[in-house]
Every structure is written in structure tokens, then in C-alpha cells.
Amino acid sequence: MTKKLWFQVGVGILLAILIIKYFMEISFIFAPVIIIIKAIILPLLLGGVLYYMTEPIQRFLEDRNIPRWGSILFILVGLVVVLGIFISIIGPQVTKQVNNLVDNAPTLARDFDVIKDKLLRQKEDLPENLQKSIDSAADSLQTIAVNFSKWIVQFLQSFFQAIFLLVLVPFFFIFMLKDHEKFAPLIYNFFSGERRDWVKKTLSDIDNVLRSYIQGQFLISAILAALIFIGYLILGLQYALLLAIFALFMNLVPFIGPWIAVAPALIIAYMDSPKLVIGVAIVTLVAQQIDSNLITPNVMGKSLDIHPLTVITIILAAGNIAGFVGIIVGVPVYAVGKVIVRNIYEQRRKIKHAATKNVSG
Template sequence: MVNKTWFQTGIALVLILIIILLFRQINDIFNPLVIVAKTVFLPLVLAGVLFYLTRPVVNWLEGKRLPRWASILSVFFLLVVTFWVLFSMIGPIVNEQGARLAKNTPQMVQVAEDAINYLMNQKERLPQFAIQSLEDAEGKVEDWAMAFGTWLINFLQGLLQTVFLTVLVPFFLFYMLKDREKFAPFLANFFSGHRRQWILRTLKDLDETLQSYIQGQLLVSFLVGTMLLIGYLIIGLDYSLILALIGMATNVIPFLGPYLAVTPALLVAWVQDPQMVIWVAIIMLIAQQIESNLISPNVMGKALDIHPLTVITLILAAGNIAGIWGVILAIPTYGILKTIVVNLYAERREIKDAATKDI
């Protein structure tokens, strides 16, 4: 029984739970480590994303017989120029649209309240479930606006902290690009024989999984944001650049991203011209259909091969556990775990087949 897979798996789970319980009992000892981990987490994630975006460029430059240090410095220079150009082009527009949006937010809140009051006056024409929803929402619009304002202030404070912390990003990125081939052998050296080969193969598969997801998801998000911007400019929607950037940012969240992106756009359209709500909905529908049927299948393919129901379940669960970071990291984390499990299963099948042949 000790050699059975289910028994070994059960023992491993019990040990993991015991370790977690012990950590919770003596968490004061690990508080400094937790603080350090939180401090470097975001810069490390950003550096990892930039690593997978810039590694192909570094490899291409090295293929042109450029030394590694020169290739890395060239990539850093390219990143600085790219960010400077983007900031110079869209910074003033975002600043101007953001100031107008902040100034007109009370008007939007008032319009939303008026819409709810109008619907409340039409109670007798509405089904019971709609009446109950309106009664729950009545009088809460202002509270929602205040909550959004508080969230925005916290977000801006966090953004300032992020800007301060991102000084670590170039440091992490430089060594990721410089020593990228050393990580896998370093870990594999703790093992020997067949297990060492399995570690190397698994790390290679993990690298390919992360590369496919990060490069594909960012490209898809950029294309979706571009389509939304073009559509919003065509219909003359106010704050088109900010709303398109919101759509680009939220698109990194599978399935839920489009709904998060269209909500502020619909509200702005309603305030500007109620008929424009229809055009915004049509633009979002067209963009998402193009993304889901043409762009994603060709850009990302079956990088993670996750069922849509699994994606929704993961996002909802991760959001409740870890908030926005849980929502963003749920899918790549699942992809990593899935890759490890698949490799473990393949390893056990190989061992079992080898044992059968020996018999």
C-alpha cells in the first residue's frame, strides 16, 4: 500500500497541511520574510513579464553575433525609448481626459440616480425580480461612487509606491536575461539520473507555458484595446483613450475582462447620449467576437488548453482568496500546476512501463 500513488499523494497533502498549520502558529517569526516577499513580488512579476517579452529580441541580437551584454543593453535602450515615446504621445491625452472624467463624475452619478428613480416610478410595469433589484440599488449609487473614489485614491497611492518599487525591475530583468540558461541546471543539480532529466524537461515545459501565455495574452490585450479605441473614436465617445486603456488592461482577465471593460464605457455613453449605449455595446461585441474567434486562436492557440468553466471557477475562487492579484494570476498559476501534474503523470507512466518491460 505504501507504494500506491493515492497513498503517497495523501501523505504529501497531509504533510503540506501540517506545514501550513505550523507556519500559521508561528507566523510572527516569518513576518520579516513576508514583508520582504511582498516588497519584491510586484517588481519580480513585472520583470518576469518583460523577460518573456524581451528574450526573443536578445536571442535574435545574439544570433547576429552581438555579445550578450551588448544585446541586453540594446534591449534596455529600446524599452526606455518605447516607454518614453508612449508616455509622450498618450500622457497628455490621458491627463486631460482623466481631469475631465474626475470633474464630470458627480454628473454621472446623478444621471445614474435619475435612471434608477425613473425605473422605480415604473414599478407596475416591471417584473418582481427587477423591482427587488431596483429597491436594493436605490439610494446606493452615491455610496458606490464614494467607494469607487476611495478605491481610486488607494490605487493612486499604490501606483506611487509601485513606481518607487519598480527601480528593482531593471535589476531583476538584467540578471534574468544574463543568466537565463543557468536557472534550470542549478535546480537540476540537486538531483541525479532519471530524476534530473525529468526536472530539466519539466522546467522546459513550464518555460514554454509561461512564454506562450504571457506573450499571447499581452498581444491579444493590445489588439483588443486598439480595436476599442478605433471604435470609440469613430462614434465620438468621450474619454475614448482612457476607456480603451481600461479595456486593454482588463482583457488580461479571461471571460470577466470584457464585462469589466464595458461597464464604465456604457456609463459614459449613457451620460453623453443614451443612444450611444447601443453603439458601445455593438463595438464591444464585435471586438470580443474578433478576439475570441480570430485573434486568440491564432495568437495563443492551445497554450493552456483550459475549459471555459474551469477558467470561470478559477477566477471567482482566486478573486475571493487573493483579490485582484488572484484574478490576474489564477490562470497562469493553474497552467504551471497543470504542466507539473502532466509531467508527473508521464514520469510515473514511464517508470511503470520500464518496470513492466523488465518483468
């Protein structure tokens, strides 16, 4: 029985639970280490994202015999130039729309209360069962809104706390560009034989998954934000640029991000003209269909192969565990874990097949 896979998995889960339990009981011993990890985790993540976003440029340059230092310098100068152009072009428009939004905030709040009261009055004319369904849906939406607000606050707190540590981002970024080929050998060189080959393959698969996810998700978000911005401009929707920028960041959250991004656009459209809501809904639907049928299949392909229901479950669980940061990193962490588990399964099957072949031979 001890050789059965289900028994070994069960024992492994029990051991993991015991390790976590006893670790939590003596966690105060590791408090300094946890503080250090929390201090560097955000700069490390941002440096890693920048690396995966610019690695294709570095590879392109070095394939044309440009030295490593030259490719790094080109990327750094290019990032500064792009950021400067972006700020000079987008900055004034964003500032103008933010000021308009702040000035109109009291009016928007009053309009929103009027809409809410109107909907509540109309609800009383509906059948009792439908009223209960609406109340239940409203409670669910309120819970989601409260949790999302908490996630946003946690994210902003972490962000402002990390502002002082952002000087580490260029350090991690440059270090990754300079020595990224050395990271994997530092790990798999501790092993030998077939185990070394397995660790090497697993690290390579993890690298490919992270590269595909980060590059693909940012590209998809940028394309969707551009489509939404163009659509909102055609409709004449207020704060089109702000809403598109909000959509750019929300689209980084897989599956549910685009639906979160459209919520403020629908509210602003309804306060301006109820007919405009139909236009915003059409723009969103067209953008989502283009994304689902053209952009995502060609950008992501089958690199992740995660079912949408699994994505929703991961996002909800990660949000409850680690807040807004958990929502962002939940899917790639799951993808990495899936790669590791799949490689373990393939290795076990390979060993079992070899053992069976030797016995039959």
C-alpha cells in the same frame, strides 16, 4: 493499499494540510522573511514580465551574432525610446481627458442617480417574481462591485508602496536578460539520472507556458484595446482613449476582463445618448468575436488549454485569496501547477510501464 495512487494522493493532501496548519501557528517566526518576500515580489514579477516581453527581441538579435551586452543595451535603449514616444503622444490626450472627466464627474454622478431611480421605479411595475430576480441580481452586482473596489484599493496600495522599490525592476530585468540560461541548471543540477531529466523537462515546460501566456496575453490586450479605441472614435464616444487604456489593462484578466472593461463605456454612452449604447455593444461584440475566433487561437494556440469555466473559478478564488494581484497571477500560477502535475503523472505512468515490461520480460 499503500501503493494505490488514491491513497498516496490522500496522504499527500493530509500532510500538506498539516504542514500549512503548523506553519500558520508559528508564522511569526518567519515574519522577517515574509516581509522581505513581499518587498521584492512585485519588482520581481514586473522584471519577469519585461523579460518575457523582450526575450524574443534578444533572441532575434543574438541569432544575428550580436553579443549579449549589445542585445541588452539595445533593448534598454529601445524601451526608453518607446516609453518616451508613448508619453509624448498619448500623455497630453490622456491628461486632457482625465481633466474633462474630473470636471464632468458631478454631472455624471447626477445622471447616474437619475438612471438608477428611473430603473427602480419601472421595476415596481413588473411581476413579483421578476422583481425578486432583479433584486437578487442587483445584490450580486453590488457584492461584485464592492469586492472589485476592494481589489482596486488593495492594488493601488500595493502599487504606491512598491513605487519606492521599483528601482529593483531594472536590476531583476537586466539580470534575467543576462543570465536566464543559468537559472534552470541551478535547480536540475542538484539531481541526477532520470530525475534530473524530469526536472529539466518540467522547468522547460514551465518556461514555455509562462512565455506563451505573458507574451500572448499582452499582445491580445493590445490588439483588443486598439480595436476598441478605433470603434469608440468612430462612434464619437467621450473619453475614448481613457476607456481604451482601461480596456488594455482589464483585458489582461482572462475571460472576465473584457466584460469589466466595457461597463464604464456603456454607462458613459447611456448618459450621452441611449442609442450610443447599441454602438458600444456592437463594437465590444465585434472585438470579442475577432478575439475569440482569430486573435486568441492564433496567438495562444493550445499552449494553456484551460476551460473557460476553470478560468472563472480560478479568478474568483484567487481574487478572494489575494485580491487584485491574485486575479492577475491566478491563471498563470494554475497553468504552472497543471504542468507540474501533468509531468508527475507522465513520469509515474512511464515508471509503471517500465516496471510492467520488466515483469513480463
